[in-house]
Amino acid sequence: MDAVRPADYARAMADQTFSNVVDGRLVPSASGATYDVIDPTTGAVYAQAPMSGQEDVDRAYAAADRAFETWGRTTPKERATALLRLADAIDARAEELNAVECRDTGKPLALTMSEEMPYASDHFRFFAGACRVMEGRAAGEYMTDMTSFIRREPIGVVGQVTPWNYPLLMMIWKVAPAIAAGNTVVLKPSDTTPASSTLLAEIAQEFLPPGVLNVVCGDRDTGRALVSHPTPQMVAITGSVRAGMEVAGAAATDLKRVHLELGGKAPVIVFDDADLAGAATSIAEAGLFNAGQDCTAATRVLVADGVHDEFVAALAEAAAALKTGMPDDEDTYYGPLNNADQLARVAGMVDRLPDHAEVRTGGTRVGDAGYFYAPTVLSGLRQDDEQIQTEIFGPVMTVQTFADEAEALRFANGVQYGLSSSVWTADHARAMRMSARLDFGVVWINTHIPFVSEMPHGGFKHSGYGKDLSMYGLEDYTRIKHVMSSIG
Numbered sequence: 001m002d003a004v005r006p007a008d009y010a011r012a013m014a015d016q017t018f019s020n021v022v023d024g025r026l027v028p029s030a031s032g033a034t035y036d037v038i039d040p041t042t043g044a045v046y047a048q049a050p051m052s053g054q055e056d057v058d059r060a061y062a063a064a065d066r067a068f069e070t071w072g073r074t075t076p077k078e079r080a081t082a083l084l085r086l087a088d089a090i091d092a093r094a095e096e097l098n099a100v101e102c103r104d105t106g107k108p109l110a111l112t113m114s115e116e117m118p119y120a121s122d123h124f125r126f127f128a129g130a131c132r133v134m135e136g137r138a139a140g141e142y143m144t145d146m147t148s149f150i151r152r153e154p155i156g157v158v159g160q161v162t163p164w165n166y167p168l169l170m171m172i173w174k175v176a177p178a179i180a181a182g183n184t185v186v187l188k189p190s191d192t193t194p195a196s197s198t199l200l201a202e203i204a205q206e207f208l209p210p211g212v213l214n215v216v217c218g219d220r221d222t223g224r225a226l227v228s229h230p231t232p233q234m235v236a237i238t239g240s241v242r243a244g245m246e247v248a249g250a251a252a253t254d255l256k257r258v259h260l261e262l263g264g265k266a267p268v269i270v271f272d273d274a275d276l277a278g279a280a281t282s283i284a285e286a287g288l289f290n291a292g293q294d295c296t297a298a299t300r301v302l303v304a305d306g307v308h309d310e311f312v313a314a315l316a317e318a319a320a321a322l323k324t325g326m327p328d329d330e331d332t333y334y335g336p337l338n339n340a341d342q343l344a345r346v347a348g349m350v351d352r353l354p355d356h357a358e359v360r361t362g363g364t365r366v367g368d369a370g371y372f373y374a375p376t377v378l379s380g381l382r383q384d385d386e387q388i389q390t391e392i393f394g395p396v397m398t399v400q401t402f403a404d405e406a407e408a409l410r411f412a413n414g415v416q417y418g419l420s421s422s423v424w425t426a427d428h429a430r431a432m433r434m435s436a437r438l439d440f441g442v443v444w445i446n447t448h449i450p451f452v453s454e455m456p457h458g459g460f461k462h463s464g465y466g467k468d469l470s471m472y473g474l475e476d477y478t479r480i481k482h483v484m485s486s487i488g
């Protein structure tokens with residue numbers, strides 16, 4: 001089969017240097033310091049990014065603060081117009097954005113183009129429309145001779161930190177509602193994946209006034225400077241539970257609003273009346289998409305004990321059929337893990353498998369260059385095992401058994417996370433019973449992993465609080481003010 005190698009991907013293969021985007025300009029870090037960006041398909045350095053320090057963060061927040069003076073007073077129509085034009089530019093440059101994203105992450109070009117890129121412009125279009133129809137409760141006379149009404153206002157300057165698993169989409173999940181609501185933003189992308197974030201910010205400058213969207217690259221210290229800075233009224237992060245707790249702790253010292261989308265450990269509950277063959281295929285795809293580096297990945301399968309053996313065999317077969325490989329190979333379903341530490345983490349989880357558990361397929365690194373790991377299915381694990389309790393964030397699915405609905409719920413809910421879940425059954429009433437009792441912010445029925453702009457994404461428990469996407473996500477970036485007027 002011929003390899004797919006669009007011209008944009010070839011161009012993105014060249015060594016390059018990324019820039020911060022501050023106050024409408026592409027700039028290096030104030031100190032001139034840079035760091036190496038690694039190609040996860042080879043482990044070799046392929047680019048340089050600015051290593052931003054306190055001065056860069058100060059400058060970015062100063063720009064955002066200035067910009068808020070005018071952006072915060074624009075009409076929804078004006079903001080919508082800018083975001084719709086940005087969405088059109090994203091569509092026009094989708095091949096380029098896709099190539100840059102795949103170069104930076106090792107994602108497969110074809111699948112990323114079909115499964116991720118369409119959402120990039122759609123999210124902006126959704127929030128462009130949504131900001132024009134935000135709601136408050138009714139205005140009225142709640143006291144004689146007084147009229148009360150609600151103003152929904154932007155919060156101000158917002159600091160945002162985004163992860164490496166979906167660098168472009170997670171940036172858009174954060175910046176689109178924030179900017180649509182009239183806020184201004186300083187965002188730090190993950191240090192391992194700055195490419196698409198800096199490119200999107202660069203593209204956006206044509207449509208947004210200077211300072212509305214600023215991006216500063218850097219490491220954890222840059223992130224700490226960003227979230228502990230006195231200027232932002234709100235900080236939002238998609239990342240690990242550890243990072244979320246650190247951000248919440250830093251924000252608590254001056255009572256910033258916090259928005260956290262953190263880890264997950266999605267239970268995937270398969271009852272004996274489900275379409276087992278279809279479920280095995282769909283669950284393998286939802287568990288291995290993006291190398292399982294997805295906080296909603298179908299990673300923790302719970303299957304009715306009567307159909308366990310049949311289902312595990314089908315799942316292992318379906319998983320083994322999904323190939324890991326290079327971005328431009330048409331057979332590739334998922335690429336490498338993001339970095340060497342993540343490869344070590346995933347491999348460690350499998351290497352430490354307890355004696356009562358079993359590797360049904362995979363369990364090995366693939367090749368000796370880059371960070372590729374085989375599609376892996378583990379069975380025989382118990383509820384308190386590390387592999388069940390801790391997010392793996394790799395191409396690894398575990399399978400446990402359950403006796404009845406009550407035990408399925410106890411296992412499903414018996415983790416620190418509460419982001420997403422799914423139920424696979426032909427029994428509608430059972431699916432409804434399970435949906436009501438699953439302690440997760442998303443419940444899918446006979447599917448797993450799709451998302452849409454109109455519906456909220458966000459978790460409970462240690463998966464964080466606040467919603468991305470949807471009108472709820474937009475409202476999270478607003479504040480409510482009561483105005484009361486004497487009319488007597």
Ligand SMILES: NCCCC=O
Binds near residue numbers: 165293295449451
């Ligand atoms: N499926 C989208 C998940 C976002 C965070 O990982």
